[in-house]
Amino acid sequence: MGALRFLLRRLAFSAALILGVSFILFALINAIGNPIQILLSETPGVSEEMIATLSRYYGLDGNFIDRYGAWLWSIVHFDFGTSIIYNQPVGELLEVYGLETLKLQLPAILLSTLIATAAGVIAAMRQHGWADFSIVSSAMLGHSLPGFLVGIVLILIFSYWLGVLPSYGAYSTRNLMMGSMVIDGLWHMVLPVAMLTVFNTATLTLLMRSSLVDVLRQDYITAAWASGLPARRVVLHHALRNAFIPQLTYLGTLFGLMLGTAPVTETVFTWPGLGALYITAIHQLDYPVIMGVTMVITVMLVVATLLTDIAYVVIDPRIRLG
Amino acid sequence: MRSIPVSAPDPSPAKAGQPGPLLAVEGLKVHFHTRDGVVRAVDGVDFQVGTGQTLGIVGESGSGKTVASLTLLRLAPPPARIVAGRVVFEGENLLLQPDKRLAEIRGRRMAMIFQNPATSLNPILSVGQQLTEILRWHTGVSRQAALDRAAELLTLVGISDPAARLRQYPHELSGGMKQRVGIARALLCEPALLLADEPTTALDVTIQAQILDLLADLRQRLSMSMVLVTHDMGVVARMADRITVMYAGRVCETADADTIFNAPQHPYTRALLESVPRIDHSYSGARRVLPSIAGRPPDLLHAPPGCRFHDRCPEAAPECRRTMPREHLVAPGHSVSCLRRGSPGEETP
Numbered sequence: 001m002g003a004l005r006f007l008l009r010r011l012a013f014s015a016a017l018i019l020g021v022s023f024i025l026f027a028l029i030n031a032i033g034n035p036i037q038i039l040l041s042e043t044p045g046v047s048e049e050m051i052a053t054l055s056r057y058y059g060l061d062g063n064f065i066d067r068y069g070a071w072l073w074s075i076v077h078f079d080f081g082t083s084i085i086y087n088q089p090v091g092e093l094l095e096v097y098g099l100e101t102l103k104l105q106l107p108a109i110l111l112s113t114l115i116a117t118a119a120g121v122i123a124a125m126r127q128h129g130w131a132d133f134s135i136v137s138s139a140m141l142g143h144s145l146p147g148f149l150v151g152i153v154l155i156l157i158f159s160y161w162l163g164v165l166p167s168y169g170a171y172s173t174r175n176l177m178m179g180s181m182v183i184d185g186l187w188h189m190v191l192p193v194a195m196l197t198v199f200n201t202a203t204l205t206l207l208m209r210s211s212l213v214d215v216l217r218q219d220y221i222t223a224a225w226a227s228g229l230p231a232r233r234v235v236l237h238h239a240l241r242n243a244f245i246p247q248l249t250y251l252g253t254l255f256g257l258m259l260g261t262a263p264v265t266e267t268v269f270t271w272p273g274l275g276a277l278y279i280t281a282i283h284q285l286d287y288p289v290i291m292g293v294t295m296v297i298t299v300m301l302v303v304a305t306l307l308t309d310i311a312y313v314v315i316d317p318r319i320r321l322g
Numbered sequence: 323m324r325s326i327p328v329s330a331p332d333p334s335p336a337k338a339g340q341p342g343p344l345l346a347v348e349g350l351k352v353h354f355h356t357r358d359g360v361v362r363a364v365d366g367v368d369f370q371v372g373t374g375q376t377l378g379i380v381g382e383s384g385s386g387k388t389v390a391s392l393t394l395l396r397l398a399p400p401p402a403r404i405v406a407g408r409v410v411f412e413g414e415n416l417l418l419q420p421d422k423r424l425a426e427i428r429g430r431r432m433a434m435i436f437q438n439p440a441t442s443l444n445p446i447l448s449v450g451q452q453l454t455e456i457l458r459w460h461t462g463v464s465r466q467a468a469l470d471r472a473a474e475l476l477t478l479v480g481i482s483d484p485a486a487r488l489r490q491y492p493h494e495l496s497g498g499m500k501q502r503v504g505i506a507r508a509l510l511c512e513p514a515l516l517l518a519d520e521p522t523t524a525l526d527v528t529i530q531a532q533i534l535d536l537l538a539d540l541r542q543r544l545s546m547s548m549v550l551v552t553h554d555m556g557v558v559a560r561m562a563d564r565i566t567v568m569y570a571g572r573v574c575e576t577a578d579a580d581t582i583f584n585a586p587q588h589p590y591t592r593a594l595l596e597s598v599p600r601i602d603h604s605y606s607g608a609r610r611v612l613p614s615i616a617g618r619p620p621d622l623l624h625a626p627p628g629c630r631f632h633d634r635c636p637e638a639a640p641e642c643r644r645t646m647p648r649e650h651l652v653a654p655g656h657s658v659s660c661l662r663r664g665s666p667g668e669e670t671p
């Protein structure tokens with residue numbers, strides 16, 4: 001089976017999945033009822049006519065299929081309608097807030113992969129030794145602490161006591177750090193990225209270690225030692241690549257479920273990201289935003305799954321394309 | 323570098339000047355320090371391999387054959403610990419060499435083939451990558467030269483169309499083919515000594531015969547010495563010049579193959595031979611496994627005092643329960659470790 005056919009099949013499957021989710025989402029939101037009605041019916045001085053007019057304005061009239069079709073057609077053009085609360089195109093909000101989320105998540109995933117790989121290698125090489133013990137226990141601790149607690153402790157130490165790092169927002173409201181947008185932005189990223197990294201690294205380290213311990217016991221590793229290869233080659237070339245295979249799924253999940261960890265981090269650090277946007281939208285029943293963010297989550301999950309599948313094919317020759 | 327800790331190695335250097343055997347193992351003890359106690363997997367083992375010779379090591383499952391052979395390259399898995407002994411190879415005690423020196427010997431002077439071809443090749447590297455990596459590391463030749471040499475070796479081990487095979491991954495090869503690749507990998511640098519731990523046990527019977535023929539042929543052509551570990555008497559009958567019989571971490575008897583088969587001395591060796599239906603058809607029949615002797619080998623965690631074979635031995639005398647026999651020569655080149663054959667003993671508590 002050719003690589004192109006594999007890719008096309010996967011893409012078709014992904015598209016079908018996204019379509020399915022979009023339908024379910026639309027049906028669910030629809031079942032909640034007319035949000036204009038819900039939001040305004042209690043408000044004194046708002047007449048039924050006004051509600052009807054507003055509903056028409058937001059495209060809430062007409063039958064279900066027509067509205068679903070229209071919504072689908074618009075999101076294909078990256079037009080998710082207008083936010084009821086922000087009174088701004090949802091597409092714009094997704095872009096601006098989405099970038100802020102990526103700014104935290106991508107560095108955190110990258111950092112935690114690097115740290116977890118290094119820690120996992122050290123722990124697995126000295127299994128049951130002192131280093132192994134320290135790494136495993138800190139990972140367990142990091143794994144069991146609630147994420148927000150880590151965030152709050154970081155704020156307490158670095159913002160409140162030491163006063164060296166900002167505790168909220170993506171940029172300074174008044175004086176930019178060293179007068180530069182870039183440096184100021186990076187400065188604000190430190191703590192939230194650290195919190196996310198702690199969270200991701202803990203699980204990844206434990207996975208990495210156990211998978212490496214398992215691989216290091218394999219015959220082909222003994223065979224590599226018996227061939228006289230140096231430790232660097234045996235561990236990095238022969239063992240690590242094999243040990244990485246089981247991590248791919250978890251890494252894919254981290255990418256796909258970015259927005260699962262985003263709300264907590266972005267709430268703790270008042271970060272203007274998609275997670276915070278999502279929470280606000282849900283509280284205020286800003287349904288175009290809810291639907292927009294949900295679609296973004298779906299697409300990200302689907303894309304992450306696709307990337308994971310491709311990564312498996314690239315790293316593991318045993319996997320047949322099909 | 324993976325290498326097991328050596329806690330009390332004998333520091334005396336190899337006797338200079340005398341051209342000794344290619345490999346001499348002396349008083350080797352390898353113990354596993356487990357949570358339940360000390361497993362005496364190899365507990366005072368001696369054997370030698372001369373240049374061009376093939377030594378067969380036979381014994382029931384769990385007798386310490388694999389641990390002993392891995393220890394020759396200092397590769398026994400943790401928590402193994404070399405407690406005593408020397409492994410003198412080409413004049414050097416390998417147990418005292420620094421890791422760097424050991425890595426030079428591994429794969430170049432002494433190489434190994436493994437029991438299970440399905441698990442002993444790295445699944446995510448192509449045959450070519452695995453072979454050339456070793457060659458380039460040891461010899462520093464160019465990529466192309468390494469590929470040429472790897473192809474040459476694949477031809478030598480009877481693999482057709484080597485250029486195509488080099489691009490394949492282990493899962494694309496049959497079991498016999500994988501074992502041939504494993505053999506090619508061990509022979510890349512033309513080692514002086516080849517360790518083969520049950521090289522045919524995991525293969526189909528017909529393939530077993532082919533692989534044994536191949537090993538016999540290669541040994542001749544490359545004038546290589548070999549340590550062949552097996553529990554198949556048929557295999558040693560066909561392949562070995564000398565045979566060492568192991569039982570529960572100790573050597574019972576060592577002699578020329580003819581002597582072992584025609585005039586065995588140790589009761590355990592005799593029992594082994596009686597448990598083998600016909601040795602002359604060697605490996606062409608069904609696989610023959612040893613433990614058809616009454617009783618079970620001892621638990622090495624609680625090794626019995628005295629001779630370890632005494633509770634299964636038809637000739638056991640009361641002294642065998644208390645006194646551990648030490649190996650002694652009963653004839654030139656034939657040593658036995660049995661009180662009933664005149665071995666000196668050492669009291670065990």
Ligand SMILES: Nc1ncnc2c1ncn2[C@@H]1O[C@H](COP(=O)(O)OP(=O)(O)OP(=O)(O)O)[C@@H](O)[C@H]1O
Pocket residue numbers: 354356361362363381382383384385386387388389390399400401553622
């Ligand atoms: N990792 C380990 N931890 C504890 N004990 C071990 C370990 N590996 C091996 N042993 C013990 O060492 C003894 C010798 O094992 P070894 O694998 O050398 O036997 P063998 O003669 O090769 O048997 P087989 O014919 O089944 O391959 C066994 O009794 C086993 O219990």
Ligand SMILES: [Mg+2]
Pocket residue numbers: 387388389519
């Ligand atoms: Mg074995």
